[in-house]
Amino acid sequence: MTNPLTGLSLPRLKQRTSVKWREFPEDVLPLWVAEMDVDPAEPIKKALVDALDLGDTGYPAGTDYQEALREFAHRRWGWEFDLGRTALVSDVMLGAVELIKLVSGPGDPVVVSPPVYPPFYLFVRSLGRAVVEAPLKDARLDLDAIERTFRHLKADRPVYLLCNPQNPTGTVHTVQELTALAELAARYGVRVIADEIHAPLVAKTSAFVPYLSVDDRGMALLSASKGWNLAAMRAAVAVSNTDELKGLPEEVSHGPSHFGTIAHAAALREGGDWLDALLDGLAANRALLKDLLTEHLPEIGYEPSEATFLAWLDCRELSDDPAALFLERGRVALMSGAGFGSGGEGHVRFNLGTSPEIITEAVRRMAASR
Numbered sequence: 377m378t379n380p381l382t383g384l385s386l387p388r389l390k391q392r393t394s395v396k397w398r399e400f401p402e403d404v405l406p407l408w409v410a411e412m413d414v415d416p417a418e419p420i421k422k423a424l425v426d427a428l429d430l431g432d433t434g435y436p437a438g439t440d441y442q443e444a445l446r447e448f449a450h451r452r453w454g455w456e457f458d459l460g461r462t463a464l465v466s467d468v469m470l471g472a473v474e475l476i477k478l479v480s481g482p483g484d485p486v487v488v489s490p491p492v493y494p495p496f497y498l499f500v501r502s503l504g505r506a507v508v509e510a511p512l513k514d515a516r517l518d519l520d521a522i523e524r525t526f527r528h529l530k531a532d533r534p535v536y537l538l539c540n541p542q543n544p545t546g547t548v549h550t551v552q553e554l555t556a557l558a559e560l561a562a563r564y565g566v567r568v569i570a571d572e573i574h575a576p577l578v579a580k581t582s583a584f585v586p587y588l589s590v591d592d593r594g595m596a597l598l599s600a601s602k603g604w605n606l607a608a609m610r611a612a613v614a615v616s617n618t619d620e621l622k623g624l625p626e627e628v629s630h631g632p633s634h635f636g637t638i639a640h641a642a643a644l645r646e647g648g649d650w651l652d653a654l655l656d657g658l659a660a661n662r663a664l665l666k667d668l669l670t671e672h673l674p675e676i677g678y679e680p681s682e683a684t685f686l687a688w689l690d691c692r693e694l695s696d697d698p699a700a701l702f703l704e705r706g707r708v709a710l711m712s713g714a715g716f717g718s719g720g721e722g723h724v725r726f727n728l729g730t731s732p733e734i735i736t737e738a739v740r741r742m743a744a745s746r
Contacts (some may be wrong), residue, residue, distance in 0.1 A: 377612070377649045377650060377651065377653035378653065379405060379653055379654070379656065379660075380412075380414040380415065380417075380422045380650060380653055380654050380657060381412070381414060381654065381661065381729065381730060381731055381732075382657070382731055383412065383730070383731075384414070384415065384731060386504065386733075386734065389413055390402065390451040390546040390716065391536065392505070394607075394608070395409060395411075396408070396409045396411040399709070400641060400681070400703075400709050401444075403430075403707050404703065404707045404708065404709050405708045405737060405738050405741065406705060406709045407708060407710055407726055407727040407730065407738055408709040408710055408711045408725075409726060409727070410516075410543075410602065410603055410685070410686065410727065410729075411605065411727075412656070412727075412728040412729030412730070413609060413729060413731060413733040413734070414603070414729070415422060416604070416606075416639075417537065417604060417642075417643060417646075417647040417651075418646075418649035418650075419642045419643070419646035419647050419650075420604060420639050420642045420643050420647060421549065422642070422643035423638050423639060423641075423730060424639055424642075425640060426731050427635065427638050428633075429619075432634070432638075433634065433635075434440055434634055434637070435630075436464065436611075436633070436634040436637045437697075439459055439462070439639065440641050440671065441464065441611060441613060441632075441640055441644075442459050442462045442464070442613050443459065443641075444640070444641035444642075444644040444645045445572060445598060445600075445613050445640075445644055446459065447644065447645065448458070448576075448644040448645070448648075449586065449598075449647075450554065451583070451648075452576070453575075453584055453585075453586055454585075455586045455588075455589050455613050455618075456636045457588065459613065459614045460491075460619075461617065461618070461619060461621060461710075462614060462615050462616075462621065463530045463613070463614045463621040463624055463628065463629065463698045464611065464612075464613060464614075464629050464631075464632045465597070465612050465613070465628055465629075465631060465632065466483075466610050466611070466612065466628075466631025467599065467601070467610050467611070467612050467712075468571055468573045468597040468598075468601070468612045468634050469495050469499050469571075469629060470499075470601050471597045471612050471614050471628075472499065472537065472569055472571060472597055473499050473500075473503060473693065474536075474614075474624055474625075475569050475595050475614060476500070476503065476505070476529060476535050476569065476607065477503070477533065478596070478620060478621075478623055478624060479533060479567045479569070479736065480531075480532075480534065480535050480567065481532055482504065482505075482534040482562060483531065483532075483536075483631055484505065484531045484532060484533045484534050484535065485505060485506040485507070485508045485529060485531055485533065485534055486500045486505050486506070486507055486508070486534070486536075486537050487508045487509075487510055487522070487526070487529070487535065487536045487537070487566070487737070488507055488508070488509060488510070488536075488537050488539075488620070488623045489509070489510050489511060489512050489517060489518070489521075489522070489538075489539070489690075489718065490502075490509050490511050490512065490716055490717025490718045490719055490720065491511075491512065491541055491545070491621045491713060491714055491716035491717055491718070491719040491720040492512075492539050492542070492543065492544075492717055493543045493571070493716070493718075494622070494678050494715040494716055496537055496539070496556075496571075496717075497715075498523050499595060500537070500581070501701055506668065507607065508525060508529070509539075509717060509718050510522045510524075510525040511717075511718045511719050512545065512547075512719065515542070515545040515547050515688075516547055516549075516553070517557060518547060518554050518604075519553070519556050519557065519560065519686065522557065522560055523560050523564075523633060526560055526561070526563075526564035526566050526654075527564060527694040529564070529566070533562075533565070534565070534566045534567070534735050535567050535568075536557070536561060536566050536567070536568045536569070536571040537568060537569055537571065538568055538569065539570075539571050540554070540572050540575070540585075541572075541577070541578060541584065541653060541682070541683035541684060542683075543574060543684055543686060544679060544684075544686050544713075544716055544720075544723075544725045545688045546681020546682055546683045546684045546686060546687070546688065547681065547682065547683070548578055548579075548582045548583070548585075548682040548683050549585065550582060550585065551585045551589075551590065554585055554590045554591075554664060555590045557591075558590045558591035559596065561591065561593070562591075562593065562662070567593065567594075567595070568585060568587065568591055568594050568595070568629075569594075569595045569596070569597070569641055570587035570588070570594065570596040570597070571596075571597055572586065572587075572596050572597065572598045572656055573597065573598065573599050573601060573602050573612070574602050574683055575598060575603075575604055576602070576603030576604075576651060576729055577602060577654075577655070577658070577679075577683050577684050577685060578659070578682060578683040579584075579604050579654075579655060579659055579682050580655055580656075580659070580684060581659075581682070582682040582683065585638070586684070588615060588617050589615065590614075592617045592618075592678075593617060593618060594617055595615070595616045595618075595620075595621075596614070596615050596616075597612055597613070597614050597615075598612065598613050598615065599611065599612035599640065600639070600640035600643040600644055600647075601640070602684075602685075603651055603654075604639075604640075604643040604647055604650070604651070605645070605663055605729075606636070606639050606640060606643065607733065609636040609638075609639040609640070609684060610631070610633050610636045611636030611639075611640050612630060612632070612636045615704050648740055649668075653680075657726060658685055658729070660732070661685075661728045661729075661730075661732060662680035662681065662687070663680065664726060664732055664735055664736070665678065665687055665715070665725070665726070665728060665735055665739070666680050668735070668736060668739040669739065671746075672739055672740070672742075672743040673694075673739065673742060673743050675690075675691070675693040675694050676689050676690060676691050676694065677689070677690030678690070685727065685728045685729035686726070686727060686728065686729075687725070687726040687727075687728050688713075688723060688725060689710075689723060689724050689725075689726055690723055691722055691723060691724055692722035692723075695722070696721070697712070697714070698710075698712075698713075698722065698723070698724050699702060699711065699712035699714075700712070701745055702724070702741070702742050702745055704745075705744070705745030705746075706740055706741035706742050706745030707741060708738050708741045708745075709726040710726050710727075711724060711725035711727075713725065721724045726738075
């Protein structure tokens with residue numbers, strides 16, 4: 377299987393009309409939003425073309441997506457879940473909003489561990505909820521900080537929103553860390569909701585641990601969206617170890633698209649070879665970026681991660697606002713770390729889900745911008 381990250385020229389990519397390629401002027405190299413520069417896996421294309429040929433353009437029905445996810449989870453992670461304790465949702469973050477509303481009350485806070493995916497702040501605050509930080513320590517869960525935070529919460533039904541694997545650091549939480557988190561949550565009456573959208577993107581040298589495998593009160597949200605680059609086809613699955621998902625409003629199930637459920641199910645069932653080739657390509661890209669930064673930008677701190685197609689770069693020796701520096705002088709668009717909460721200042725998130733040639737050109741431009 378050919379590396380999906382190679383073979384796409386920059387002129388061809390610039391013909392795309394998604395936000396990645398339309399947010400900035402044409403001379404800017406966009407490595408900011410979490411969208412990969414790949415063509416869809418053949419099984420996904422075939423499933424969608426077959427649906428179009430049938431005129432199968434209605435509303436989603438049944439549990440095919442959930443069944444495909446359960447098969448994938450069993451093969452890849454040795455984990456099984458009860459189909460009767462799942463629900464279709466439109467996407468992971470809107471699903472997280474619904475789960476937060478389901479298991480907590482209007483005044484209950486949501487704890488996060490920054491630096492973390494910016495929509496954790498945006499979506500939670502849009503609910504009118506307070507966000508409480510228990511920051512990471514050296515890119516890992518700081519269980520002491522989490523315990524202190526849980527102990528001082530003044531709330532009836534607080535929530536901890538977990539990013540597993542972690543975005544932006546790419547950290548893969550261990551079974552020991554997750555078990556300790558579950559024990560703390562049980563002790564202090566905190567409900568954990570895990571965003572596991574990057575789970576398929578854990579490197580072959582590591583192992584993903586589903587949060588629900590360690591917490592019998594847990595909830596999780598999973599999707600094929602990131603692993604197979606399917607943001608245009610919205611669909612995700614909420615999974616619980618309780619029966620509480622039956623309490624979701626009916627309208628929540630109206631969000632996923634039929635094409636989304638078809639594409640995601642095809643990815644999970646038949647896209648394994650494509651995913652394996654992608655994982656190899658991402659491993660090579662992490663090593664390439666490390667070598668390039670060591671040679672051309674040694675001021676930047678970077679350690680290749682265990683998961684995701686994102687790199688977290690410490691640029692504090694270069695600038696207080698490195699994203700602006702690289703955009704204005706180098707014409708490279710990266711995600712500013714400022715929006716990721718405490719610990720994000722002076723950092724940028726770099727999208728590795730592209731070709732080695734584009735990564736090389738991006739680092740060349742970044743080095744020239746100093």
